[in-house]
Amino acid sequence: MDTFGLKIIASDKVFYEGRCRKLIIPAPDGEKGILPNHENMVIAIAVGTAKVQLAGEDEWRDLAVGTGFAEIVNNRVTLLVDTAERPEDIDVRRAQEQQERAQEQMRQKQSIQEYYHTQASLARAMTRLRVAQDKKWNI
Structure with missing residues (x-):
């Protein structure tokens, strides 16, 4: 199954870095879904719940994120957010x-x-x- 690189940076540290199958992030105008080989773009992130489906897994994992942005370039997604918290x-x-x-x-x-x-x-x-x-x- 196709995956993409995901790196989540929360203020001062790398929160997560690894492979991901699917990602849903909260944006000011609603949720945005990201799949492998997504078009290159930058998306604003709003305070909310990000949903991640890691490589090799079928379950979704939730994390609380603060404001920031997502950069999607060459099948790699970087989230730069104020805060990121596991449950x-x-x-x-x-x-x-x-x-x-x-x-x-x-x-x-x-x-x-x-x-x-x-x-x-x-x-x-x-x-x-x-x-x-x-x-x-x-x-």
Whole structure:
């Protein structure tokens, strides 16, 4: 089966590097699917859940990603994101507290800038909680 090279860089370290069969990344205008031999391009990444199907596997693995971009060149995909977290690395209690704080702040009067900041914080917390339910990322 065809595969492509995948490298995920999260801020200061290489989060993952290896072969991949399929990849779905969150983009500002919806999810984008990437298969082997995909056309060369650059895609913006939004806060959300990236889904990865590694070489030799049929199961999908979820990870929480922050904003960034994906570069697809010559059957190699590089994701450069603010954050990337495996389900087992997520502190569920902390994510729940972050979600509650953000929801409380959303109910308060804020400037437009504060509102967007709070909205982003809430999106990150909700993504982390969704991904934490999937404990299949053991690489």
